[in-house]
Amino acid sequence: xxxxxxxxxxxxxxxxxxxxxxxxxxxxxxxxxxxxxxxxxxxxxxxxxxxxxxxxxxxxxxxxxxxxxxxxxxxxxxxxxxxxxxxxxxxxxxxxxxxxxxxxxxxxxxxxxxxxxxxxxxxxxxxxxxxxxxxxxxxxxxxxxxxxxxxxxxxxxxxxxxxxxxxxxxxxxxxxxxxxxxxxxxxxxxxxxxxxxxxxxxxxxxxxxxxxxxxxxxxxxxxxxxxxxxxxxxxxxxxxxxxxxxxxxxxxxxxxxxxxxxxxxxxxx
Amino acid sequence: xxxxxxxxxxxxxxxxxxxxxxxxxxxxxxxxxxxxxxxxxxxxxxxxxxxxxxxxxxxxxxxxxxxxxxxxxxxxxxxxxxxxxxxxxxxxxxxxxxxxxxxxxxxxxxxxxxxxxxxxxxxxxxxxxxxxxxxxxxxxxxxxxxxxxxxxxxxxxxxxxxxxxxxxxxxxxxxxxxxxxxxxxxxxxxxxxxxxxxxxxxxxxxxxxxxxxxxxxxxxxxxxxxxxxxxxxxxxxxxxxxxxxxxxxxxxxxxxxxxxxxxxxxxxxxxxxxxxxxxxxxxxxxxxxxxxxxxxxxxxxxxxxxxxxxxxxxxxxxxxxxxxxxxxxxxxxxxxxxxxxxxxxxxxxxxxxxxxxxxxxxxxxxxxxxxxxxxxxxxxxxxxxxxxxxxxxxxxxxxxx
Numbered sequence: 047x048x049x050x051x052x053x054x055x056x057x058x059x060x061x062x063x064x065x066x067x068x069x070x071x072x073x074x075x076x077x078x079x080x081x082x083x084x085x086x087x088x089x090x091x092x093x094x095x096x097x098x099x100x101x102x103x104x105x106x107x108x109x110x111x112x113x114x115x116x117x118x119x120x121x122x123x124x125x126x127x128x129x130x131x132x133x134x135x136x137x138x139x140x141x142x143x144x145x146x147x148x149x150x151x152x153x154x155x156x157x158x159x160x161x162x163x164x165x166x167x168x169x170x171x172x173x174x175x176x177x178x179x180x181x182x183x184x185x186x187x188x189x190x191x192x193x194x195x196x197x198x199x200x201x202x203x204x205x206x207x208x209x210x211x212x213x214x215x216x217x218x219x220x221x222x223x224x225x226x227x228x229x230x231x232x233x234x235x236x237x238x239x240x241x242x243x244x245x246x247x248x249x250x251x252x253x254x255x256x257x258x259x260x261x262x263x264x265x266x267x268x269x270x271x272x273x274x275x276x277x278x279x280x281x282x283x284x285x286x287x288x289x290x291x292x293x294x295x296x297x298x299x300x301x302x303x304x305x306x307x308x309x310x311x312x313x314x315x
Numbered sequence: 316x317x318x319x320x321x322x323x324x325x326x327x328x329x330x331x332x333x334x335x336x337x338x339x340x341x342x343x344x345x346x347x348x349x350x351x352x353x354x355x356x357x358x359x360x361x362x363x364x365x366x367x368x369x370x371x372x373x374x375x376x377x378x379x380x381x382x383x384x385x386x387x388x389x390x391x392x393x394x395x396x397x398x399x400x401x402x403x404x405x406x407x408x409x410x411x412x413x414x415x416x417x418x419x420x421x422x423x424x425x426x427x428x429x430x431x432x433x434x435x436x437x438x439x440x441x442x443x444x445x446x447x448x449x450x451x452x453x454x455x456x457x458x459x460x461x462x463x464x465x466x467x468x469x470x471x472x473x474x475x476x477x478x479x480x481x482x483x484x485x486x487x488x489x490x491x492x493x494x495x496x497x498x499x500x501x502x503x504x505x506x507x508x509x510x511x512x513x514x515x516x517x518x519x520x521x522x523x524x525x526x527x528x529x530x531x532x533x534x535x536x537x538x539x540x541x542x543x544x545x546x547x548x549x550x551x552x553x554x555x556x557x558x559x560x561x562x563x564x565x566x567x568x569x570x571x572x573x574x575x576x577x578x579x580x581x582x583x584x585x586x587x588x589x590x591x592x593x594x595x596x597x598x599x600x601x602x603x604x605x606x607x608x609x610x611x612x613x614x615x616x617x618x619x620x621x622x623x624x625x626x627x628x629x630x631x632x633x634x635x636x637x638x639x640x641x642x643x644x645x646x647x648x649x650x651x652x653x654x655x656x657x658x659x660x661x662x663x664x665x666x667x668x669x670x671x672x673x674x675x676x677x678x679x680x681x682x683x684x685x686x687x688x689x690x691x692x693x694x695x696x697x698x699x700x701x702x703x704x705x706x707x708x709x710x711x712x713x714x715x716x
Contacts, residue, residue, distance in 0.1 A: 052497045138455050139477075144428070148435035151512040155360045156519075163517035164575040164700055167424065168456055168477035173701025176569040182586055184567035185703065186485060189475045191457045197474045200498075201489065208492040209317070225435065228443055229454040258472075258498065260415075302473040303461065305415070 054256040056206045057314075059125065059249045060241035061290060062118030062216075064092050064111060065274065065281070066234055070118055075291045077270070092237075096127070097178045104161070105174055108140035111237040112171035112218045113178070119239035124249050125212060127179035130241070131205055134172045134187045135198030135217040137279035138230050140165065145224035171216065194219075195238075195283040196299035196307045202242055203256060212243040219280040236278035238287060250314045252290055259306040265297040286311075319596040322561040322710070323491055324553045326408075329399035330653040331391070332544035332640040333367030337398035342657055345665040348685065350639050352528045352540050358515045359436065365528045367542020367641025368510060369394065384462040386430035386453050388423070388509040392463055395507060395545025404549055405467050405503055411555075412500040414470040419460060420489045421475055422482025422506035424645030424699075427458040429511035459507050471499050477645065479699030480608075481567075482506055483546065484648030487707055488565045490550045501555075505547035508645040514541055521575060529611035529642070530669040531635035532620060532677050536611045542641025546649030560659050563597065563692070563708040566590025570702025577698060581618040584608075584696065587704040588626065595708040597692060602631045602708075604658050604693040605680075606651045609635020610642050611669065615698065620676045629679035632686060638669030648697040652707055655693035659711050662689045 061071040066085060068074055073083035086092070092114030094102055102110065112134055120127045138144070143166045150158050167173070169187035176185050184205075190197035195217040202215035218237030222230040246253065265285040267275060275281040285297035286309055293313035301307040329337055333351025334344035344351065352365045375390050396402050408417060434448035443449075452461055460475045472493060476482050483506025490502035508514075518524045518541060525538035553561065568590060570583035577584065592599060605627070607619055616635075623633050636654050643650050658664055666684040673683060691714045695707045 054496070054498075137457070144431065147513055147517070148428075148432050151359070151432050151516060152435040152438075155358070155512055155516045156362075158516045158520045160517070160520035160522075163513070163520055166513070166517070167479045167700045169479055169699070169701040169703055170574070172478070172569075172703065173574050176571045176702060177573065180571050182569050182571050182583055185478075185569045185701075186476060186567070187478050187701075189455070189457045189477060190473060191452070191455060191461065193473075194457075197472065200472060201474060204489075204492045204496055204498070208495055225438055225442060225444055226431065226454060229431075229434075229449065229451045231451070258415075302471070303464065304470040305472060 054203050054207060056203050056254055057243045057246055057250040058240055058252045058254060058290065059243050060119035060123030062115035062239035063287065064114050065236045074287055078288060078291050097174060101174060101178060106140050106143055106165045108220045109171045109174045111220055111235055112216050113175055115218060115237040115239040116175055116214055116216045119241045120214060123241035125241060128181050129183055130181060130212055130214045131183045132172060132175065132185040132214040133198050133202040135189060135194040137189055137191050137194045137219050138232060139168045141220060141222040141226055141230055141232060145226045149224060190302060192279040192282050193300040193302050194279055196301040200301050200307060206242050206244050210244050212241060215240045215242060217280045217283055219278050232279065233277045236274065236281040238283045246314065253312045253314055255310040257308045259308050261304050262298045262306040264300060317590055317594045320491060320564060320594045322553055322563050323494060323550050324556040324559040324561055326549045326551050326556045326559045327401055327404035328548040328653055328656055329395060329401045330544060330546035330650045331369055331395045331398055332643060332650055333369055333542050334639050336394060342661060344639060348666060348668055350528060350668055352641055357510045359512050362515055362519060363526050364524045365540045366510060367540060369543055381466060383450050384453060386427040388427040388429060388459055388507055389462045391509045391543060391545045392459055392507045395547060396466060401547055408501050408549060414468055416471055416500045417469050418472040418490060418493050418499045418502040419464045419469050420486040420502055420504045421460040421463060422486050422645050422648055423456065423459045423475060423477055424479050424482055424508050425511060425513055426456045427453045428513050429509060432512050467503060478703040479701060480644050480647050481697040481699035481703045481705040482645040482648060484697035484705035484707055485567060487562055488567055494552065501549060501551045503547060503549055506646040506649045507545040508643055509543040514644060523612055525611065528669060529637055531609035531611040531637050532616050532667055532670045532674050534672045534674045536616060539610045539612055540641040542643040544640060544643035544646040544650045546646060546653050558712045560656055560712060561710050563710045564591045564595025566706045568704050572702050575700050577615055577618045581622045583702050583704040584622055584698055587706040591706040591708045597708060599626050600628050602627060602692050602694055603690040604664050605631060605633040606655045606695045607633055607635045608696040608698045609637055611637060617676055623680050624678040627680050631680050632664045632682040633680045634665055634667035634682045636665055651695045655695045655709050658690045658693050659709060663687060
């Protein structure tokens with residue numbers, strides 16, 4: 047395959063992370079240091095405090111997860127969300143709503159809930175986020191199965207460089223439910239977010255250099271990260287998150303079925 | 316603030332919708348003001364509405380090598396790819412640039428959820444998917460792009476954009492950025508959405524579906540008609556095809572207002588429009604035709620008519636073509652980009668079918684009937700749930716802003 051060696055360079059200013067084991071990015075550092083961090087509260091729904099309380103009650107779990115990690119990353123970056131462009135990636139969207147809709151449609155289709163229907167759009171999280179943060183900047187919602195994070199990262203970095211503006215990238219999938227779970231194999235929730243910027247600044251945590259490559263076997267991960275990655279397509283972000291926690295090195299992600307993304311990281315923090 | 320962009324050549328394009336397969340069928344139906352809408356004969360339970368159903372999808376099996384991708388949405392994609400020599404044009408581009416140097420960027424709202432619905436309608440006694448439905452790759456929103464990338468044998472960046480009804484407009488922006496950054500030399504863009512219970516009963520639950528054929532911008536409009544469609548375009552640098560029509564600009568913006576209702580002042584729509592004009596280096600008065608989002612929902616049409624009135628002179632002609640195709644949701648962006656490109660190519664402005672009693676809100680720009688005139692610049696508006704807005708600007712080859 048003919049590939050490009052074009053180097054893409056951008057800066058990370060904020061990192062958000064949430065799973066049943068990890069309340070934030072700091073918890074991943076703790077895991078990688080060999081300890082067990084304090085998990086989020088049991089039977090968790092992410093707090094997603096960026097949403098007003100009434101919206102938080104109305105929002106489906108997929109939105110809470112995406113907004114939680116987006117809020118963490120933006121807070122760490124010190125930027126205001128109002129002017130940030132955003133890319134929301136998710137392999138499956140809200141699997142609980144898909145399960146509900148397909149089950150209802152198979153039985154009493156005329157009783158489908160209008161709210162759950164409009165919450166079923168893949169850009170629901172982007173919608174709730176831009177409404178809650180009064181953000182009129184471009185937002186998008188994308189997917190590429192297990193390559194959703196890599197492909198979403200490529201899209202976000204493309205926006206950062208082409209438009210010379212900071213961009214929020216979110217990649218999240220909630221746990222599957224019902225008969226659909228057998229098809230998605232997504233057995234636990236995982237979400238992460240990055241605030242990416244074109245220039246080095248006082249808030250830069252790390253600088254990324256990305257190159258498209260031919261498809262590669264993905265970077266190997268220690269346990270328990272490896273199992274987490276197997277349990278959720280969005281957790282394919284873990285090699286980069288582990289790299290960010292370590293502060294240097296490189297990793298390979300899938301950007302598509304036949305395309306890899308090599309990332310070299312240099313810490314500035 | 317966006318800066319003017321280098322135009323991109325559109326070297327091939329095609330669409331298949333309720334008004335026919337391919338460009339010639341679309342032009343013919345538009346010229347004859349012939350709607351493709353029919354009484355609903357699709358949903359798994361009765362629902363009194365009209366739909367834009369594509370003929371022949373049921374009979375179009377995928378080639379055996381692609382059998383794991385079988386479902387209505389991918390069949391519709393295959394119908395679409397086989398029109399207007401599109402497959403051959405992509406093959407030629409693949410030979411010219413290499414499979415890894417062409418991006419595939421497709422929009423869809425619900426992809427093959429119709430197959431997931433079917434799996435739920437005939438679960439095994441143990442509650443699991445039947446064996447023939449246990450094909451994980453079709454039970455998710457990337458099903459379409461994953462199938463098409465395999466069918467076109469592409470190996471470059473491959474991404475699904477799913478922002479409801481703006482999905483397959485936004486793909487043009489993704490493609491322009493990738494070409495500008497030198498990540499690829501060409502991009503296949505487009506979108507496919509197919510009829511399914513989710514959207515028919517979902518929009519019905521929101522009370523947005525008309526019992527009659529939809530009437531965009533009509534005073535008595537009372538909701539949308541849902542349609543299905545497939546459309547594709549091949550984008551390359553202008554020096555590769557100096558005589559091809561061009562993508563001059565695009566704009567994207569968020570309403571930050573409501574999940575399923577547009578901003579009452581059209582704030583996000585206007586931001587997207589102004590962003591597109593800036594990138595294209597155009598004044599509003601240079602726009603000859605706008606293919607409007609015009610869904611025939613009460614609110615959308617009210618907001619969009621006001622936007623046309625306040626931005627454009629009467630020499631800019633405007634119409635919705637959803638009275639022909641129905642609202643094809645995630646495919647609407649590419650279908651209506653195709654209509655805009657046909658307007659450029661044939662000097663033809665399609666009339667706003669279904670607007671027999673124009674809403675008094677509509678100003679003098681509205682083209683209620685077909686008009687013949689040279690079209691140098693055409694826009695296409697696409698707005699989606701979540702307040703997601705996109706606007707595309709196209710021109711004839713050689714047009715200078």
